Amino acid sequence: MPTMNGHQLTLKDLQPGDEARVLRCSGDGAVFQRLCEMGFVEGAPLRMVRYAPFGDPVEVELSHYHLSLRKAEAGMIEVERRAGEG
Amino acid sequence: MQPMSSPVPRPFAPRERTRSGAPTVLVVGNPNAGKTTIFNRLTGLSQKVGNYPGVTVEKKEGERAIDGLTMRFVDLPGTYSLAAHSPDEMVAVDVLLGHQEGEPGPDLVLQIVDASNLERNLYLLSQVLELGVPVVVALNMMDIARARGIAIDAAGLSRRLGVPVVPVEGHRGRGMAELERSIARALRSPAGGRAAGAGAPPAACREPADVAGSDGPVSPPRPGAFPLDAGMEARLARLHDELAPAFEKARGRGLHSFEVLRAVVDRGGLAERRLSDALGAGCLERIEAVRRGAGGSTPLPALEARLRYAWVRQHLDGCVSRHGGPGVTWSERIDRVLTHRFLGLTIFAALMLLVFQSIFAWARPIMDAIDGAFAALGGGVEALLPEGALRSLLSDGVIAGVGMVVVFLPQILILFFFIGLLEDCGYMARAAFLMDKVMQKCGLSGKSFIPMLSGFACAVPGIMATRVIEDRRDRFATILVTPLMSCSARLPVYAIFIGTFIPRRDVIPGVLGLQAFTLFALYGLGITTAVAMAWLFRKTLLRGAKAPFVLELPSYKWPSVRGVLLRLYDRARAFLLRAGTTILAIAIVVWALAYFPRSPEIGAEIREERERILREAPEGAEMQALLAALEAREGGAYLRDSFFGRAGQAVEPVFRPLGWDWRISMAALASFPAREVIVATLGTIFGLGGEAGEESQALRDSLRRAAWPDSDPAMGGAPLFSVPAALSIMVFFALCCQCGATVATIRRETSSWGWAWFAFGYMTVLAYAGALVTYQVGMMF
Structure with a gap:
């Protein structure tokens, strides 16, 4: 996994079952705004549920x-793992 | 947060009433919140479906009297937010603000909210409340919320929000009576319903003093859920005051402060574009200056989301409680199977096979019955009327044309039955989830899969099914390529030419015959072309960023039979009224082109011949046979002489490189209303009468015997159809858009003749090129 040190953890890096919290969304434009509106705001709890059978897209449980x-x-959603989990 | 003097929305203006004078109730909500179910409950069969001008958004409305008050309900497309980035999304904002052409603007907003997902659903409410329109909230799906251990204090929430909040279960109809009463009460109350609920006006119009008496934390005055700092608010107000006069001059209506807010927050969005269209690009600089003034490191859209969600949480706190913990829901259990790598894909494939089989095969007997009924009706009319133009117009033009429309209904109904079920129970989103990666390869999303699959049965319901695709570019690309899938109407064309001209040989002995292989190759040609064209369109004509695939996966629920049936009714009616009339018109024009000018010389010749037979031929069977042959020849003679026949001869040089003579060219032209018509046209033109079907041995024999005229310098006397010529015809029909119903449906679904003719044009060019290459390469062997 291209994560861990020196690299900001994003939602894309989570494995199914991992729980995390949103730090912020990066980027701009319509997609960015849609992500914010859907609830990817600072502090929102989320859980990676699964990857689709062909590996993309992913299913997330958000609030x-x-x-x-x-x-x-x-990849636009920066997250931190929830303490003691994931 | 300091109270703001401005930009308070202008007072809710008394609006022009609809013609009937009935007040307008807008039904608003997130996708999957059960909006349509409640709209259906409220209006029943009184619905009217149309399109808003210039966009592809469907406009649904219906009237209903509640407690003696007649009101008009308008169902707005589901949306998560009023930040519009496409003209389609802007419709909701325009209708809400009363800026939509032909819409008087709301007297009341009925906001449908999914009780099992309150947080995200109240986000939209926080925006709607700022518009200054009276609001009633329907807290839908209370049963699902209960099952998840979510308890909601509706009365408390109502006091906090300052609007009536009514718990309902839309799909079971529970709570509807109370909801209806609340709507009527809100409309009747003196302030036009604004002072509804606990007696407090919505947050948007409230002065701070008004909120005394509500318990708990209260909504601050506007900007309420989106409290920007005072400096920012002042800059917004100034921008509004600066732009409003010029805007009013340019557009003839006032500028709402909400539009200015959206223009500033939604960079590149529709509100910004509209301002710059009306006032020139100069205003963009001023908008940008206000954005810069916001300072801070958080972009405005993120700031808006954070503040609104904070507002939502603050209002829900204490009104909502969850018990039972986050145990595994049964919806999640189902998903473990349905989105499983092997099981999920297998079930998906089986389901798709079932859908495909049902529209492809099970619709057939009903379609044949409809064909038969209309043929019998046409026959009946023919028997009643004297021979002539009127009889032919009625039986071959009008009745055949209506039949051509009605015959699509079985496939449309069956497909939309399945789509309705799958969508209602929540599986549709999973199908898109499963197929997205595959469809991404051609620049589309998972939502395009089912429409394109339906195209194999019939492009018409497939194109109608693209409504699930929100992104305009994805949707239009899907509409443009769906007709390339080999539909069931192409089968008769394939059947007759494969059966007649492709040798019965094996490609792989005992396994695959050459005929089956040819059929397979034609289907493959359609699919590969569709994928390539979709990719090309998304790179050129419909170029643009990949649409976001941020798709809610709603909890599974039992589909509502009522909802599915209403949707069927809706689809069928929309097709018959909107596309059907166009198809009928096309059928009649094509009939006229194939009937007229009806030269008297041909009539005289035939009469003479008939008299000669009656005079000279021996009585009995032989004479009957001669007369029947003459009648068949008569049809061919008239057709050759018709405008179409003449056109066929005029365009022969164009189609010559495809290996076609004027008869084939003409039959191809005349098959514009529907591809399969070519079989009957060939029957007529080769003197067998119009009733010869694709299984007709006589038609096959005469096709085999057909030869180029002796006078033809290049081909004189050679057989008309060689294998390359037959292949060239089939390739042409695989790729062309010779289907009036498809053209009419594209026109209806895109609200534009431009797109319809573009689809026809590009497919015809492809078809010509494909047929040309096929014939020319084929002739080398």
């Missing part, structure tokens, strides 16, 4: 609901 997004979009 009690499920949504799917592509890895390219998941």
Whole structure:
């Protein structure tokens, strides 16, 4: 996994079952705004649920609901693992 | 947060009433919040479906009297936010603000909210409340929320929000009576319903003093859920005041402060574009200056989301409690199977096979019955009327044309039955989730899969099914390529030419015959061309960033039979009224082109011949046979002489390189209303009458016997159809858009003749090129 040291952890890097919290969304434009509106805001709890059978997109549980997004979009969401989990 | 003097929305203006004078209730909500279910419950069969001008958004409305008050409900497309980045998304904002052409603007907003997902659903509410329109909230899906251990204090929430909040279960109809009463009460109340609920006006119009008496934390005055700092608010207000006069002059209407807010926050969005269209690019600089003034490191959209979600949490705190912990829901259990790498894909494939089989095969007997019924009706009319133009117009033009429309209904109904079920229960989003990676390869998303698959049965329902695709570019690319899938109407064309001209030989002995291989290759040609064209369109004509694939995966639920049936009714009616009329018109024009000018010389010749037979031929079977042959020849003679026949002869040089003579050219032209018509046209033109089907041995024999005229310098006397010529015809029909219904449906779904003719044009060019290459390469062997 291209994560860990020196590299900001994003939603894309999480494995199914991992729990995390949103730090911020990067980028701009319509996709960025949509992600914010859907609830990827600072502090929001989330859990990586699964990858689609062909590896993309991914399913995420965000603040009690499920949504799917592509890895390219998941890469825009910076996260931190929730303490003691993941 | 300091109270703001401005930009408070202008007072909610009394609006022009609809013609009937009925107040307008807009039904607003997130996708999957059950908006349509409740709209259906409220309006039943009184719905009217149309399109907003210039966009592809469907406009649904219906009237209903509640407690003696007649009101008009308008169903807005589901949306997560009022930040619009496409013209389609802007429709919701325009209708809400009363800026949409032909829409009087709301007297009340009925906001549908998914109780099992309150946080995200109240985000939109926080925006709607700022518009200054009275609001009633329907807390839908209370049963699902309960099952998840979520308890909601609706009365408390109502006091906090300052609007009525009514718990309902839309799919079971529970709570509807109370909801209806609340709507009527809100509309009747003196302030036009604004002072509804606990007596407090919505946050947007409230002065701080008004909120006394509500318990708990209260909504601050506007900007309420999105409290920018005072400096920023002042800059926004100044920008509004600066732009409003010029905007009013340019557009003839006032500028709402919400539009200015959106223009500033949604960089590159529709509100910004609209301002710069009306006022020139100069105003962009001023908008940008206000953005810079926001300072801080957080971009405005992120700031908006953070503040609104904070507002939502603050309002929910204490009104919502969760118990039972985050145990595994049954929806999650189902998903473990349905999105499983092997099981999930297998079930998906089986489901798609079932859908495909049902529109492809099971619709067939009904379609044949419809064909038969209309043929019988046409026959009946023919028997009643004297021979002539009127009889032919009625039986071959009008009745055949109506039949051509109605025959699509079985496939449309079956496909939309399945789509309705799958969408209603929540599987549709999973299908898109499963297929997205595959469809990304051609620049589309998983949502394009089912429309394109339906194209194999019939492009018409497939194109209608693209409504699930929100992104305009994805949707249009899908609409443009779906007709390339080999639909069931191409089968008769393939059947007759393969059966007649492709030798019964094996490609792989005992396994694969040459005929089957040819059929397979034609289907493959359609698929590969569709994929390539979709990719090309997304790179050129419909170029643009990949649409976000941020897709909610709603909890599974039982589909509502009522909802599915209403949707069927809706689709069928929309097709018959909007596309059907166009198809009928096309059928009648094509009939006229194939009927007229009806030269008297041919009539005289035939009459003479008939008299000669009656005079000279021996009585009995032989005479009957001669007369029947003459009648068949008569049809061919008239057709050759018709405008179409003449056109066929005029364009023969164009189609010559495809190996076609004027008869084939003409039959191809005349098959514009529907591809399969070519079989009947060939039957007529080769003197067998129009009833010869693709299984007709006589038609096959005469096709085999057909030869180029002796006078032809190059081909004189040679057989008309060689294998390359037959292949060239089939390739042409695989790729062309000779289908009036498809053209009419594209026109309806895109609201534009331009796109319809573009689809026809590009497919015709492809078809010509494909047929040309096929014939020319084929002739080398």
